[in-house]
Amino acid sequence: MVRLITHNLLACHVKRCTTNNFPLQLKDVQLALREAEFNADFLRGFMPRLEWTALVQAACQVGDDSLPLEAPEMVDDEFLKNLHHVLLEIHIEEGAMVCPNCQHVYPISNGIPNMLLAENEIG
Amino acid sequence: MSQYLIVFAQAHEEFRLPELLSVAELHHFDLAVPDDLDVTRPFAVFTLDKEEHARLLARRCILIKSVYEFYARGTTYEELHQQNKAARPKWEKYTPDTSFKFVVNGYNQSIPKARQREVIENFSYMDFLGKIDLKTPEVTMGCFEEYRDTVGNTRHKHEGDGNFREAFFGRLLEEGTARSLIKKFDVKKRLYFGNTSMEAEISLLMANQTLASPGKVIYDPFVGTGSMAYTTAHFGALVFGSDIDGRQMRGKGGISNISDKLLDSVLTDAEQRPGIMRAAAQYGVEQRVIDLCTFDVTQNPWRCGEMFDAIITDPPYGVRAGAKRLGRKKERGMPAVPSQPRPDDQPYIPPTKPYELADLAADLVVLARYLLKPGGRLVFFLPTVTDEYREVDINTMLCGGMEVIANSLQDFGAWGRRLVTIRKTTCESFPPPTFESHAEEGEVEGAHIPAHKDFRGKYFQGFKKEFGTPVEAERTQDGG
Ligand SMILES: C[S@@+](CC[C@H](N)C(=O)[O-])C[C@H]1O[C@@H](n2cnc3c(N)ncnc32)[C@H](O)[C@@H]1O
Numbered sequence A: 001m002v003r004l005i006t007h008n009l010l011a012c013h014v015k016r017c018t019t020n021n022f023p024l025q026l027k028d029v030q031l032a033l034r035e036a037e038f039n040a041d042f043l044r045g046f047m048p049r050l051e052w053t054a055l056v057q058a059a060c061q062v063g064d065d066s067l068p069l070e071a072p073e074m075v076d077d078e079f080l081k082n083l084h085h086v087l088l089e090i091h092i093e094e095g096a097m098v099c100p101n102c103q104h105v106y107p108i109s110n111g112i113p114n115m116l117l118a119e120n121e122i123g
Numbered sequence B: 001m002s003q004y005l006i007v008f009a010q011a012h013e014e015f016r017l018p019e020l021l022s023v024a025e026l027h028h029f030d031l032a033v034p035d036d037l038d039v040t041r042p043f044a045v046f047t048l049d050k051e052e053h054a055r056l057l058a059r060r061c062i063l064i065k066s067v068y069e070f071y072a073r074g075t076t077y078e079e080l081h082q083q084n085k086a087a088r089p090k091w092e093k094y095t096p097d098t099s100f101k102f103v104v105n106g107y108n109q110s111i112p113k114a115r116q117r118e119v120i121e122n123f124s125y126m127d128f129l130g131k132i133d134l135k136t137p138e139v140t141m142g143c144f145e146e147y148r149d150t151v152g153n154t155r156h157k158h159e160g161d162g163n164f165r166e167a168f169f170g171r172l173l174e175e176g177t178a179r180s181l182i183k184k185f186d187v188k189k190r191l192y193f194g195n196t197s198m199e200a201e202i203s204l205l206m207a208n209q210t211l212a213s214p215g216k217v218i219y220d221p222f223v224g225t226g227s228m229a230y231t232t233a234h235f236g237a238l239v240f241g242s243d244i245d246g247r248q249m250r251g252k253g254g255i256s257n258i259s260d261k262l263l264d265s266v267l268t269d270a271e272q273r274p275g276i277m278r279a280a281a282q283y284g285v286e287q288r289v290i291d292l293c294t295f296d297v298t299q300n301p302w303r304c305g306e307m308f309d310a311i312i313t314d315p316p317y318g319v320r321a322g323a324k325r326l327g328r329k330k331e332r333g334m335p336a337v338p339s340q341p342r343p344d345d346q347p348y349i350p351p352t353k354p355y356e357l358a359d360l361a362a363d364l365v366v367l368a369r370y371l372l373k374p375g376g377r378l379v380f381f382l383p384t385v386t387d388e389y390r391e392v393d394i395n396t397m398l399c400g401g402m403e404v405i406a407n408s409l410q411d412f413g414a415w416g417r418r419l420v421t422i423r424k425t426t427c428e429s430f431p432p433p434t435f436e437s438h439a440e441e442g443e444v445e446g447a448h449i450p451a452h453k454d455f456r457g458k459y460f461q462g463f464k465k466e467f468g469t470p471v472e473a474e475r476t477q478d479g480g
């Protein structure tokens, strides 16, 4: 868990941390690979929601360089397969996500990220 | 176009029609609601374009017991047989040499064997020449007598027509196969559950209201022990869950209730895995639970909106899993205490302030408008005091672009809860909601105060206007 799709959808939400608060940096991550069901319609439909550059970077950091640097206009099967693997099959089990702006550390344990803020961090 | 007789399971009347309409929408066909439909009755006749549509309903609706090709109905048998004779072209093809059986059933009253035989004999004009096969007939003809109440169910063997409200006749098309899922998702047999877990039947009905299907993404922001994650994932959807309390999703470690052997057979890298993932694996939907996150939904880290096809949730009523949000009750003048981010698997005694149910409901709708794709659905429970509920209560929590499409009461007597389904009708994008404090004291003069306002207080007061003795609280079904 903490699949890269999730990593791509979470931003630091500490109060007043509104710029450069995404993507969260991966730190000391332990990975697991698990097969997931392939669904081309889901992938095509979800692409517009993704921050592409952040996804490619995160994938590279965990050792997957199968994605093109720019999101392609035309998607083929091969591309969708790679996208599927990157989004859904790479799990971060342990480690942390760190805000590049305010340095807040969001720890991940047993696959669940703790995104709770401390009292002085809420708006 | 043909007519179909739907025989409903005897539960959750108000959920029957919303479920049919949802499943029809899911499969992209029209379901015309008959003018005379009375959902409190267990039989209903619908006109559908294709037989396949009737089958799709039977395979997905939790509240369908069976679906028949409809031939006749009547308040007397005379009327019913007259109609059935006129319907000859529909059943004629089964008469020459199709194996068959007849079943006669009563609703509210059971029909004595001898009279069942009489009823069947009165269909002899249909002239079925095939052989009778009680085990595996090619066709099953069903006759149902609907009684208004259970009075008079000890009947003399040779009594004539019972004094039924109406009788229905047709050919069995399909048994309602989705009902068996209620057993599959039985909370007591689940590897992980808690005192907030939602009963299986309702979790399934909720999942149907979301139109869960492969390729959809569904979110539960108060996921707790994950009851609705399993049912939506079962129907193929990908699921996100979050909760302010990580222990709800993880479990407190140590799994009671099941034998070690069973554990070993299901689990691989066992103990450490969050409880929700253990249960998801039991149901074979582990890979569809995309992620679980710990956060306060009013302080959420979602980077953008318009991501989800549906939001399904049982918000904290404040009865069992209290509604809370980060922050202190009297914040003003408090020095900001620098504190560390806290681990989410430790006992949690956070600085939280109570979260009024009416505020929470209104916030949830605004959040859903932000997070849902256009056309997406918000499906959630709203507890309410039965006597005080007014239709307008629901409107107090709506915002532009969000429309109520179903609202079904599950009645527990003094209180109940309403399963509300709201559709996002707007294609506009909205900024993320701010969850600003709602007017704390002194409501706007003349504004409608919904009956779910201060539900917790009313619950513990036993729903008496003033200092009454609390009624015995529902033990198993307060859901929250
Ligand atoms: C009624 S329970 C939901 C139960 C869930 N359907 C299940 O199957 O167990 C409500 C949940 O909301 C959580 N909760 C309360 N306030 C919250 C908040 N502000 N943000 C997120 N979760 C919250 C509680 O920890 C609790 O698990």
Ligand SMILES: [Zn+2]
Binding pocket: A012, A013, A014, A017, A021, A099, A100, A101, A102, A103, A104
């Ligand atoms: Zn930050």
